[in-house]
Amino acid sequence: MLEGNADLVPEHGVGLDGGVRVDLPETRWLKGSLDASYARNYADDLIVWVQNSQYTVRPVNVGRAYGRTVEGALDLELLSVLRSQSNVTWTMSRNLVDDPQYANNELPG
Numbered sequence: 001m002l003e004g005n006a007d008l009v010p011e012h013g014v015g016l017d018g019g020v021r022v023d024l025p026e027t028r029w030l031k032g033s034l035d036a037s038y039a040r041n042y043a044d045d046l047i048v049w050v051q052n053s054q055y056t057v058r059p060v061n062v063g064r065a066y067g068r069t070v071e072g073a074l075d076l077e078l079l080s081v082l083r084s085q086s087n088v089t090w091t092m093s094r095n096l097v098d099d100p101q102y103a104n105n106e107l108p109g
Contacts, residue, residue: 003058011061013043019071032076039069050108064096065107 019037024030046065051057073087093107 001056003056005059008047008059009045009061011043011045011047013041013046015039015041017069024076029079030076032074035071035073035075037069037071040066041068042066046107048107062095062097062102062107065093066096067091067093067107 017037017039019035022034024032024034043065045061045063047059048062049057050060068091070090071088073085075083075085077083095102095105095107097103
């Protein structure tokens with residue numbers, strides 16, 4: 001169940017992301033491509049959804065935070081008959097508040 005929060009303040013921040021795609025050398029039997037991307041975001045008053053023990057989910061501001069994401073994808077086609085697409089994503093987020101109880105903890109949700 002989702003619950004509202006009238007005390008939320010708008011989040012704001014800065015983000016950086018980039019990526020690259022490499023087409024693999026094509027042969028008579030095989031063609032494909034490899035993709036990789038990276039993103040990093042810093043936010044103040046970040047809004048996250050937090051679940052309590054009654055399974056109610058509520059948005060809250062957590063203060064300063066950052067997140068990083070690394071993604072990769074491989075697309076292969078064999079003999080124009082068989083195609084494989086594989087993707088992997090790694091995400092990490094950290095709370096940057098000064099309170100030692102929460103500092104450098106991973107963000108919920």
